[in-house]
Amino acid sequence: xNYRIDNLQYCNWSREIFxxxxxxxxxxxxxxxxxxxxxxxFLARVSEWNELFKKNSDLIFLGKDYKDIEKAKSENxxxxxxxxxxxxxxxxxxxxxxxxxxxxxxxxxxxxxxxxLLATGCYxxxxxxxxxxxxxxxxxxxxIGIVIDMSHSAxxxxxxxxxxxxxxxxxTHANPFFWHSAKRNKSxxxxxxxxxxxxxxxxxxxxxxxxxSSNCKLENFCGMVAKTADLMGVKNIGIGSDLxxxxxxxxxxxxxxxxxxxxxxxxxxxxxxxxxxxxxxWFVDARGFDSLEKGLKxxxxxxxxxxxxxxxxxxxxxxxxx
Amino acid sequence: xNYRIDNLQYCNWSREIFxxxxxxxxxxxxxxxxxxxxxxxFLARVSEWNELFKKNSDLIFLGKDYKDIEKAKSENxxxxxxxxxxxxxxxxxxxxxxxxxxxxxxxxxxxxxxxxLLATGCYxxxxxxxxxxxxxxxxxxxxIGIVIDMSHSAxxxxxxxxxxxxxxxxxTHANPFFWHSAKRNKSxxxxxxxxxxxxxxxxxxxxxxxxxSSNCKLENFCGMVAKTADLMGVKNIGIGSDLxxxxxxxxxxxxxxxxxxxxxxxxxxxxxxxxxxxxxxWFVDARGFDSLEKGLKxxxxxxxxxxxxxxxxxxxxxxxxx
Numbered sequence: 001x002n003y004r005i006d007n008l009q010y011c012n013w014s015r016e017i018f019x020x021x022x023x024x025x026x027x028x029x030x031x032x033x034x035x036x037x038x039x040x041x042f043l044a045r046v047s048e049w050n051e052l053f054k055k056n057s058d059l060i061f062l063g064k065d066y067k068d069i070e071k072a073k074s075e076n077x078x079x080x081x082x083x084x085x086x087x088x089x090x091x092x093x094x095x096x097x098x099x100x101x102x103x104x105x106x107x108x109x110x111x112x113x114x115x116x117l118l119a120t121g122c123y124x125x126x127x128x129x130x131x132x133x134x135x136x137x138x139x140x141x142x143x144i145g146i147v148i149d150m151s152h153s154a155x156x157x158x159x160x161x162x163x164x165x166x167x168x169x170x171x172t173h174a175n176p177f178f179w180h181s182a183k184r185n186k187s188x189x190x191x192x193x194x195x196x197x198x199x200x201x202x203x204x205x206x207x208x209x210x211x212x213s214s215n216c217k218l219e220n221f222c223g224m225v226a227k228t229a230d231l232m233g234v235k236n237i238g239i240g241s242d243l244x245x246x247x248x249x250x251x252x253x254x255x256x257x258x259x260x261x262x263x264x265x266x267x268x269x270x271x272x273x274x275x276x277x278x279x280x281x282w283f284v285d286a287r288g289f290d291s292l293e294k295g296l297k298x299x300x301x302x303x304x305x306x307x308x309x310x311x312x313x314x315x316x317x318x319x320x321x322x
Numbered sequence: 323x324n325y326r327i328d329n330l331q332y333c334n335w336s337r338e339i340f341x342x343x344x345x346x347x348x349x350x351x352x353x354x355x356x357x358x359x360x361x362x363x364f365l366a367r368v369s370e371w372n373e374l375f376k377k378n379s380d381l382i383f384l385g386k387d388y389k390d391i392e393k394a395k396s397e398n399x400x401x402x403x404x405x406x407x408x409x410x411x412x413x414x415x416x417x418x419x420x421x422x423x424x425x426x427x428x429x430x431x432x433x434x435x436x437x438x439l440l441a442t443g444c445y446x447x448x449x450x451x452x453x454x455x456x457x458x459x460x461x462x463x464x465x466i467g468i469v470i471d472m473s474h475s476a477x478x479x480x481x482x483x484x485x486x487x488x489x490x491x492x493x494t495h496a497n498p499f500f501w502h503s504a505k506r507n508k509s510x511x512x513x514x515x516x517x518x519x520x521x522x523x524x525x526x527x528x529x530x531x532x533x534x535s536s537n538c539k540l541e542n543f544c545g546m547v548a549k550t551a552d553l554m555g556v557k558n559i560g561i562g563s564d565l566x567x568x569x570x571x572x573x574x575x576x577x578x579x580x581x582x583x584x585x586x587x588x589x590x591x592x593x594x595x596x597x598x599x600x601x602x603x604w605f606v607d608a609r610g611f612d613s614l615e616k617g618l619k620x621x622x623x624x625x626x627x628x629x630x631x632x633x634x635x636x637x638x639x640x641x642x643x644x
Contacts, residue, residue, distance in 0.1 A: 036414060092358060092410060093581035115439060115453035117582075128450030131437035133582040140584070259415035260439075260455040262462070 003027045003069055003311040006286055007202040008083075008151075008173035008240035012247045013052055017285075018059040018078065020245075024286035026078050027311065028069045028318075030107055030172060030240070034084040036258040039096055042089040046103050049080070062104050066318035081318075083107030083149065083172070085255075087118050090137065097140040106321060107172060108141065109149045110134060110161060113267060114260060119150075119157035122183050123267070127154035130161055142166045145322040151184070151202075151240075158190055167320065168198035173240035175204050176231070179224040180211040184268060188231060195232035200317045202240020203228070205288065207277035208268035209242070214278040221280075222295040225309065234305050238314040239292070245285055249275035325349045325391055327633040328608055329524040330405075330473075330495035330562035334569045335374055339607075340381040340400065342567075346608035348400050349633065350391045350640075352429055352494060352562070356406040358580040361418055364411040368425050371402070384426050388640040403640075405429030405471065405494070407577075409440050412459065419462040428643060429494060430463065431471040432456060432483060435589060436582060441472075441479035444505050445589070449476035452483055464488045467644040473506070473524075473562075480512055489642065490520035495562035497526050498553070501546040502533040506590060510553060517554035522639045524562020525550070527610065529599035530590035531564070536600040543602075544617040547631065556627050560636040561614070567607055571597035 004025045010032035011017045021029060033045045053061060063069065063079030072079040082104040089105075090096040100108070110116060110130070113123035118134035120127040130138065138161065141148055148169040150158040161169055171194060177185040186194075186201070194201060203225060210216035211224070228237055244252070252275060256267035266274055282291040289310055296306045326347045332354035333339045343351060355367045375384060385391065385401030394401040404426040411427075412418040422430070432438060432452070435445035440456035442449040452460065460483065463470055470491040472480040483491055493516060499507040508516075508523070516523060525547060532538035533546070550559055566574070574597060578589035588596055604613040611632055618628045 038413065088414060091360065094584060095581060114455055115437070115450070117437060117439065120450060124450065124454055126450035128437065128442060128446065128448035132446055133436055136583045136585070259417060261458045262416060263458070 001070075001073065002307040003073060003315040004289055005029070005069070005311040005314040006239055006241050006243070006289070007170075007314050008032065008204075009243045009286070010085075010247070011243055011245040012251070014246065015056055015059070017245055018056050021078050021286050022059055022076070024289045026286055026289070027073045028063055028079040028081060028314070030081045030083050032085050033082045033105075034089050035086055035112065035255050036088050039089050039091055039099070042100065042103070049082070053080075063106075064104070065322055066315060069315055069318060081106045085109050085152065086112040087116050087137070092117060092133070094133075094136055094140055097137060097146065098144050101144045101146055105146055107147045107149045107170065109152055110137075111153045111157065113152050113256070119161065120154040121152055122154045124154060127156040129156045130164055135164060138164045147321055155187060155190055158186075159193055162193050162197050162199065168200070168317070169194070170200045170202065170317065172202040173204045173206070173242040174201065175209045176224065176228050179227070180209065182209055182268065184209055191228070191232050195236035198320075199236065200313060201228070201232060201237050202314070203237060204240055204242045205279065205283045206242035206244075207279065210280065214280055216280045218280075218282045218291055218295040219299070222292070222299040225296060226299050226301070229305075234301075234308055235313055235316075237309055238317075239289070239310060241283070241286065241288075243279075243285065244276055247276060252276050323392075323395065324629040325395060325633040325637040326611055327351070327391070327636040328561055328563050328565070328611070329492075329636050330354065330526070331565045331608070332407075332569070333565055333567040334573075336568065337378055337381070339567055340378050342607050342609060343400050344381055344398070346611050348608055348611070349395045350385060350401045350403060350636070352403045352405050354407050355404045355427075356411050357408055357434065357577050358410050361411050361413055361421070364422065364425070371404070375402075385428075386426070387644055388637060391637055391640060403428045407431050407474065408434040409438050409459070414439060414455070416455075416458055416462055419459060419468065420466050423466045423468055427468055429469045429471045429492065431474055432459075433475045433479065435474050435578070441483065442476040443474055444476045446476060449478040451478045452486055457486060460486045469643055477509060477512055480508075481515055484515050484519050484521065490522070490639065491516070492522045492524065492639065494524040495526040495528070495564040496523065497531045498546065498550050501549070502531060504531055504590065506531055513550070513554050517558035520642075521558065522635060523550070523554060523559050524636070525559060526562055526564045527601065527605045528564035528566075529601065532602065536602055538602045540602070540604045540613055540617040541621070544614070544621040547618060548621050548623070551627075556623075556630055557635055557638075559631055560639075561611070561632060563605070563608065563610075565601075565607065566598055569598060574598050
């Protein structure tokens with residue numbers, strides 16, 4: 001059985017997008033429900049999702065574990081797995097790890113771009129690694145079954161997390177630094193450590209993470225996938241598209257600035273290019289999985305390998321979460 | 323005019339303690355209102371203080387600036403200045419700096435013992451210094467008039483804060499490391515940087531910060547004050563007793579553990595000595611200021627210098643807050 005999984009989307013959710021994801025054949029999507037929200041605000045996001053589940057029950061349902069991906073496949077639906085791009089919903093309280101898990105959270109980044117109470121984000125000048133509280137939270141996430149996601153974290157913090165976590169961790173959405181030297185992309189050392197420990201890299205289709213940005217060519221992307229497979233092994237890579245469909249630019253401003261600065265921070269963008277970047281024309285939405293399938297075959301991957309990269313690897317990773 | 327100021331107390335507040343502080347001749351006390359509380363919990367602490375102000379209006383009132391210390395002196399009362407031992411009440415929101423100031427906050431530690439969103443605490447293994455958010459908050463605290471307090475912070479973070487802050491900062495309660503090598507005590511380099519920048523050190527009477535702990539002798543303490551004055555200048559030192567009168571041991575457990583760990587952290591204590599330590603017999607409460615006055619005179623300080631150390635230096639520092 002083959003599964004298609006996009007392990008990171010943060011869209012302005014609507015029936016239209018759920019339909020597109022079905023057209024793309026996605027059996028599971030890990031969705032970002034929280035960037036900077038605290039616990040109470042997370043509860044509000046859960047209520048909003050409950051409405052979406054009710055209104056679109058023919059297309060989606062809340063996924064709890066890998067069996068829900070099998071169920072989604074058999075019912076022609078998409079299982080939605082909740083994740084956080086920051087640890088803000090657990091505030092300073094280790095007891096909230098269990099609470100957010102009960103409400104569906106299965107992935108949590110230890111940091112967004114800045115320092116968190118748990119670890120250091122990739123936009124800080126100095127990376128102190130996983131903190132005292134971070135060490136406790138990693139143990140608790142391992143115990144409860146929430147995946148440690150280090151997509152936006154700095155290098156030492158990520159290496160610490162790999163070492164401290166008893167379970168494999170994930171970088172749900174990023175690309176290798178060797179291909180495109182963005183702050184958010186990851187070094188060879190880090191990717192090697194990640195795969196050696198059984199962790200997963202979700203390759204990103206977000207223009208700021210791509211060589212030549214929105215003009216990135218499919219062949220070039222697939223060439224990068226091949227080199228990454230050489231480095232990490234083909235079983236440790238998947239897709240985490242980072243699709244932000246239909247989001248207004250005010251959302252990317254909020255993602256970058258939250259409430260931590262009175263100045264304007266452009267993050268991966270710049271003053272001239274402050275909004276969401278354009279998607280490459282071969283991946284404007286999740287239906288781009290079909291382009292990827294062709295591109296990966298063309299670059300020389302076997303059909304099994306293509307299926308692994310487009311979902312089976314993530315499916316196997318989900319099996320180990322609990 | 324001479325003022326007596328204790329620039330850190332965290333007592334289990336009662337009329338009895340306010341009376342003791344009056345007997346001790348204290349014109350101002352900087353009180354800890356928050357350890358780990360978030361903004362809403364801080365509001366609850368403010369309500370509790372408002373009750374205390376109402377019931378003890380003959381003894382205390384909320385201090386807003388140095389003029390309230392003059393007023394307290396003339397009315398034989400003690401002005402109470404609010405402070406935080408952690409930045410938790412501003413959560414991740416720079417706009418809350420102004421809000422907590424409106425409610426009386428005049429001192430805020432950028433960290434307690436662990437990493438915060440702003441800087442690194444002295445109990446972390448690695449000190450990354452002031453964070454991106456921390457830099458923004460320091461600017462805002464300078465603008466609004468809240469003193470940056472680095473009593474529990476790690477060395478690099480403190481040196482960063484001294485450099486980044488346009489106004490002098492404070493270490494409201496700690497002693498020099500040369501005298502007693504506790505994690506919470508401060509290096510010569512740090513103290514020299516602090517005084518060179520116009521900052522203040524509040525010397526602590528908390529047993530864990532004292533040579534020989536509860537058995538510390540007054541003469542020995544005053545000898546340390548003399549050496550510290552040689553290092554920093556006599557104008558940059560005051561008292562921040564760290565008195566925790568009548569607090570049950572459950573409070574020190576909460577101070578150390580908050581909600582960040584499921585294990586037990588003993589902080590400055592140990593498994594055998596987990597509770598609040600006994601005060602030295604010459605400083606069981608604020609009336610110990612009289613012992614200090616004698617001890618400092620005996621060690622050779624002039625009367626003016628003694629008055630500076632016991633309150634005038636803090637009074638002058640308060641003049642520069644706004």
